[in-house]
Amino acid sequence: MSRKKDSEKRKRILDSAIKVFARTGYSDARMQDVAKEADVSHGTVYVYFKNKDTLFVSIFQEILGELIQYIGSEIQKEKNAEDKLRRMISMQLDIIEENPDLTKLILIEFPRSGNFLSDSNTDVLSRYIDLISDVIKQGIDGGIFSIGIRTDIIATMIYAGIQGIATRWILDGMSYSLKVMHKEITDILLNGLKSVTSDK
Amino acid sequence: MSRKKDSEKRKRILDSAIKVFARTGYSDARMQDVAKEADVSHGTVYVYFKNKDTLFVSIFQEILGELIQYIGSEIQKEKNAEDKLRRMISMQLDIIEENPDLTKLILIEFPRSGNFLSDSNTDVLSRYIDLISDVIKQGIDGGIFSIGIRTDIIATMIYAGIQGIATRWILDGMSYSLKVMHKEITDILLNGLKSVTSDK
Amino acid sequence: MSRKKDSEKRKRILDSAIKVFARTGYSDARMQDVAKEADVSHGTVYVYFKNKDTLFVSIFQEILGELIQYIGSEIQKEKNAEDKLRRMISMQLDIIEENPDLTKLILIEFPRSGNFLSDSNTDVLSRYIDLISDVIKQGIDGGIFSIGIRTDIIATMIYAGIQGIATRWILDGMSYSLKVMHKEITDILLNGLKSVTSDK
Amino acid sequence: MSRKKDSEKRKRILDSAIKVFARTGYSDARMQDVAKEADVSHGTVYVYFKNKDTLFVSIFQEILGELIQYIGSEIQKEKNAEDKLRRMISMQLDIIEENPDLTKLILIEFPRSGNFLSDSNTDVLSRYIDLISDVIKQGIDGGIFSIGIRTDIIATMIYAGIQGIATRWILDGMSYSLKVMHKEITDILLNGLKSVTSDK
């Protein structure tokens, strides 16, 4: 056991926190449990994180922030707005499938956090919604999409629609793969955007 | 003491619970606060509800159950699947706008409940998803919609998309009316269903 | 056991607090111990007192405040400044002898409290010093005492001299009575005041 | 590492402890803070002192012990009891003024220590009281003082009276000098001793 500062241990605690918060929810999660999961004393958690709040926020700031940054850089590689959006949706579904605990947190615990946390972490997610929103705007400018209402609301709806899929998938016990549905889900969401005709 | 008076008080406590749970979240809400909001002693809450869990579940069983039943009966009046779906979406948006606290609960607290509650209340929401799912099936059978993947997943996505709008609307401080967006939102969701063509 | 609000119980907790704080000191005293001493659950202490600080402050505000008020009213009965001062000193010694735990608190814990408490309670003791100071002033005005330096400093010295006696008495295990020394102690303190002659 | 360097560090820690214990009180002082004040790691404190208690006691044994020894040797130079006593009082006031932190400790933290520490350090202070007491006895034997009650109680009262001045001085923010009051304070205390005449 090295006594040198251990950034690997910090990561381990953060990962444990994701697991435990996902399992029990923020309020009902005990620091003790996070510690046990990380195989450290509960006092040690406080060496790395000031308190429970900070630990929770750090998940979003560090883990989620990283993911969003990754998505942002990946879509640069796509040429047009439609491909960008398809890629984003695909990646979001992949991330969901590969990080079910984090997904649970984002779906379930994150929305609650607004109640008691600073908005510093709200920003993390807003950044993602903005990313979608920007791509939609590009699509409108490029003539691919034709939408009247605020793009951020549409972006939220797309984001939430996918998260809804995730909710159902989690409730179904994550018993099937989301991969096979990528195309169809993307088609539905994109065709909706493309063909809005207010032929009232 | 007449029965009538009692059931009035019971309803008052239930409504207070919606408010308080919406405001603070289930875990952080205190029975004391629910009692104060209902203008009764906190001991009285236990006369009507066995414990905190029961109180929480009752919200969904009684209030939400009623709403879904109402929606179910209303869409009977519509002829075809498309109109039924449009009406459902409209009603869902109306209910959201008229019951922001309940909406918050459904969006935020309800998903967490799976962790600690019996699935008896999951059923309440499932019933609504099923309702959507059934209408979609009718639409497919009637040739209006053309979708390959499971209709319950699509139904969940529609439901969640709308809830996503609600989330954004709540985060925006409920500062605008959702009514003006009914048509456009409905168009996007329905056109997506109608025109799935894998012509990529 | 009456379930009605019990102001007798409040007093019991306050008295227990005096005992326990005197025995262990404020910081080392456990709320649990205060509760046990008062024969209630530790949760009950919080029914009557917001927190540990409040409990501590209440001792001074309520118990000590009462005593000082009593002394103040008693010395009104004495005619001249010297008799007033003699009576004050006597009463202070009596109170010390009859309330050794409270005395310990005043001697030992009270001075520390300045570090972490509001000055609201400093006021309680200041009021007593002021009382002495006022009587000395009367004595100077009446020509009985002749003192050059600030009367509040002299008052503090008198007060502290007596408390010093108390300290020694407590260290001696409170094995003798202070009553027999009243006259001599008072004489020393008063003669000092009367005969200051800077015949340097 | 030379021995010299070590004992310098030891002294530095001891001085830091005086500062920190004076500032926060024994119980609320953190070893961490003592270490930081001494500019060493908190682990290092344990190299020189077994534990917190030992550190605290060492202050009195080493620092205070030295001072008392110094006073004891100084008063040998005075001829009669009155001059000895005047010199003691003067020196005590000087020491107070020059070591406010130590004074705070003696006034505030030391009395508490009886609760949890061995009496080994009570002895340090007793030695000083004894010193005063002895001088008073000499005065009585020499016919200068005339006192009936136990000289150790009078000694305690004198000691405490001065400490009372110190308490007030500290509460006043140490904003004035005690030096100008030496004579008057000494006069009051000594005249009291000299002129006890129960001529009431």
Add this chain to the structure above:
DNA sequence: AATGAATGAGCTTTCATTCAT
């Protein structure tokens, strides 16, 4: 000798729940 990461005992405080009235 010096360090500081790690530990865990132990504290205050909250609050769901009970139950005498």
Add this chain to the structure above:
DNA sequence: TATGAATGAAAGCTCATTCAT
């Protein structure tokens, strides 16, 4: 039925102390 005083389990957090380096 309605009340609210009383309870005590349970949680977050601190910090003296240890010990591998």
